[in-house]
Amino acid sequence: MGKGGNKTMVLSILVDNTAGVLSRVAGLFSRRGYNIDSLTVGETENSEISRMTVAVTGDEAILEQITKQLSKLEDVREIVELFPTTSVCRELVLIKVATTHAERTELNTIANIFRANVVDVSADFMMMELTGSTNKVDAFIKLLDGFEIKELVRTGITGLTRGISVED
């Protein structure tokens, strides 16, 4: 561990939409033994550019070094750190829960409270979709603890800076 202490950092990275960029970015973290908490990469309004959102926890000083190295990659165009106070960060989760007929009503109530959508129902399963902050998604999953979660997928964090900067 270095000098800076641990932090969780969310980076929004604009990259050229090339075949190797994802593996290069991921490689920068893994070569330092850094496990990415989550990563999403998808298209932007410009088909030649993709936007990556990376969440990573680790030593502050090393994360700073990695960010500097990232900015030197040829296909990286812009790196912005998303801070909780100046950005909107969201996650999407899909959860498939095993249900009896009796449990379905209770699950539906939980879904309503969290404004989650029920996206699939079958005799034995119910699938729900929720979009929200990481805290909200965590709380939702925790509330489903008593049920049998069959499968769960989270996109990981994505986000944009707010319209008005509240930084100094």
Add this chain to the structure above:
Amino acid sequence: MGKGGNKTMVLSILVDNTAGVLSRVAGLFSRRGYNIDSLTVGETENSEISRMTVAVTGDEAILEQITKQLSKLEDVREIVELFPTTSVCRELVLIKVATTHAERTELNTIANIFRANVVDVSADFMMMELTGSTNKVDAFIKLLDGFEIKELVRTGITGLTRGISVED
């Protein structure tokens, strides 16, 4: 191009939560010159395992080869192809649009029609969040064509197989 013709494939991949796995998976695609359309990787109900969702378009025969190579990676536990008829696939998009006061009402109407959430408003900008199928997200972005989109981020596709298999 090979024999199989082009296809778009969505793979749901369960992997060990190791530092190098993302770079290894991404590398398998990029070494073949394959540009991943989107990728999300996030936690599952088990902190030692992550679930990756990869969308990729390309030659069917080569994609099959890549899938086989993926399954041989030590930290890959399971690969499932998500088919439109037997799975629920979703994307999350955040869009920041420049707005005048007059445009705000129109934007709000569009948001309501798509059940998008307005997540941030400032004097000059409005940020909206939408979760839906790729088609729905595409349609929403298209409808915003007349506005000035300042920033846009998509998580890319994530999904789970439905409760009942409708495959033969």
